Amino acid sequence: xxxxxxxxxxxxxxxxxxxxxxxxxxxxxxxxxxxxxxxxxxxxxxxxxxxxxxxxxxxxxxxxxxxxxxxxxxxxxxxxxxxxxxxxxxxxxxxxxxxxxxxxxxxxxxxxxxxxxxxxxxxxxxxxxxxxxxxxxxxxxxxxxxxxxxxxxxxxxxxxxxxxxxxxxxxxxxxxxxxxxxxxxxxxxxxxxxxxxxxxxxxxxxxxxxxxxxxxxxxxxxxxxxxxxxxxxxxxxxxxxxxxxxxxxxxxxxxxxxxxxxx
Numbered sequence: 595x596x597x598x599x600x601x602x603x604x605x606x607x608x609x610x611x612x613x614x615x616x617x618x619x620x621x622x623x624x625x626x627x628x629x630x631x632x633x634x635x636x637x638x639x640x641x642x643x644x645x646x647x648x649x650x651x652x653x654x655x656x657x658x659x660x661x662x663x664x665x666x667x668x669x670x671x672x673x674x675x676x677x678x679x680x681x682x683x684x685x686x687x688x689x690x691x692x693x694x695x696x697x698x699x700x701x702x703x704x705x706x707x708x709x710x711x712x713x714x715x716x717x718x719x720x721x722x723x724x725x726x727x728x729x730x731x732x733x734x735x736x737x738x739x740x741x742x743x744x745x746x747x748x749x750x751x752x753x754x755x756x757x758x759x760x761x762x763x764x765x766x767x768x769x770x771x772x773x774x775x776x777x778x779x780x781x782x783x784x785x786x787x788x789x790x791x792x793x794x795x796x797x798x799x800x801x802x803x804x805x806x807x808x809x810x811x812x813x814x815x816x817x818x819x820x821x822x823x824x825x826x827x828x829x830x831x832x833x834x835x836x837x838x839x840x841x842x843x844x845x846x847x848x849x850x851x852x853x854x855x856x857x
Contacts, residue, residue, distance in 0.1 A: 609621060609622065609626055610685060610688045610689040611626050611627075611628050611629075611684075611685055611688050611694075612626050612627050612628070614626065618650075619650050620646075620648060620649065620650040620653070622681070622682065622685050623650070623653075623678055623681055623682065624645075624646035624647075624650070624653055625646060625648070626685075628681075628684070628696075628697055629646075629681050630646070631697035632677065632681055632697045632700055632701055633645065633646060633677070635697055635698060635701045636672075636673070636674070636677055636701050636704070636705075637671075637672055637673070637705070638657070638661075638672050638674050638677065639661060639672075644656060645657070657674050671708065671712060673704050673705060673707070673708035676704045676707055676708055677701075677704050680700050680703065680704050681700070684700055710821040710822055711822060713819075713821065714820055714821060714822040714823070736759065736760070736761045736762065736763055737759070737760055737761040737800055737802060738758075738759055738800065738802045738803065738804050738843075738845075739756055739757070739758045739759075739790050739793075739794050739798070739800050739802065739803050739804070740756065740757045740758075740759065740803075740804045740805075740845060741754070741755070741756040741757075741786045741787055741789075741790040741803060741804070741805055742754070742755055742756075742783075742786060742805065742806065742807075743779070743782035743783040743784075743785060743786035743807075744782060745775065745776065745778065745779040745781070745782040749775055750774070750775055751772040751773065751774060751775055752772070752773055752774070752775045752776050752781075752782040752785070753770065753771070753772050753773075753782075754770070754771055754773070754782065754785055754786035754789050754790075755768070755769065755770040755771075755786070756768065756769055756770075756786065756789070756790035756793060758793075758794065758797070758798050758800055766798070767793075767797055767798065769789075769793055771789065773785065780807075780809055780810070780813075780823070781823070781826065783805065783807045783809070783810045784810065784813065784823060784826045784827070784830065785826070786805075787803065787805070787810060787814070787830060787842075788826070788829055788830055788833065790803060791803070791830070791833045791834075791836075791837070792833065794837075795833075795836055801837045801838075801839045801840055801841065802839075802841045802842075802843070803840075803841070803842045803843075804842070804843050804844070804845035805842065805843075805844065805845060806844065806845055806846060806847040808844055810842075811842055811843070811844055813827060814827070814830060814842055817830075817831065
């Protein structure tokens with residue numbers, strides 16, 4: 595807010611959480627009493643004259659670099675990026691919605707979000723590692739909907755494709771679409787499955803689905819192990835109600851070339 599005042603923009607310059615006359619970025623994130631309590635309750639190593647101090651640059655330098663001398667980067671699970679974000683969100687909720695988030699509530703929420711992120715990544719790595727030594731499976735294609743999603747970090751859109759093959763192995767229907775780029779390649783695979791299931795409900799009696807993404811199969815079979823995908827997987831679970839004999843199997847990429855091409 596103080597920067598806006600210096601640019602001659604009319605606005606209230608006080609801190610909405612503690613009433614400080616001049617609210618700066620340093621004050622909002624590090625010096626405001628509720629923010630100070632958050633840092634004191636958090637797992638971030640801190641002590642007077644080191645964190646927090648009156649310079650936002652010194653504080654960020656400590657969090658991003660100097661702290662690595664205390665905790666090695668490979669062992670660092672300090673959720674300080676989320677802590678900064680949620681301190682700012684709590685400030686905005688107080689200003690715009692009149693909601694006052696307590697420091698302990700905020701810290702517990704941040705730690706829960708951070709743990710969910712690490713758990714999701716550990717499960718994904720474990721599934722990938724387990725797949726290295728798996729024996730190739732002989733796949734019999736027939737009355738199955740093959741699906742695939744595409745994703746690149748530089749594109750504005752993701753893609754998905756599906757192809758329904760009848761019991762004789764002949765392709766009967768296929769579809770493809772683009773949608774705004776999702777958060778990751780796995781998100782695109784889940785979106786491809788959801789869209790394929792919706793199309794099978796409308797155009798076919800097929801209840802079997804095939805994908806070359808083993809992580810997607812693991813997610814569908816054990817959605818509780820993937821908390822960061824809870825919203826997407828809830829939609830899949832809702833659709834499964836309409837598929838009493840729902841089945842999803844791994845199909846090697848060499849057998850899934852049609853859907854892969856359209857995705």
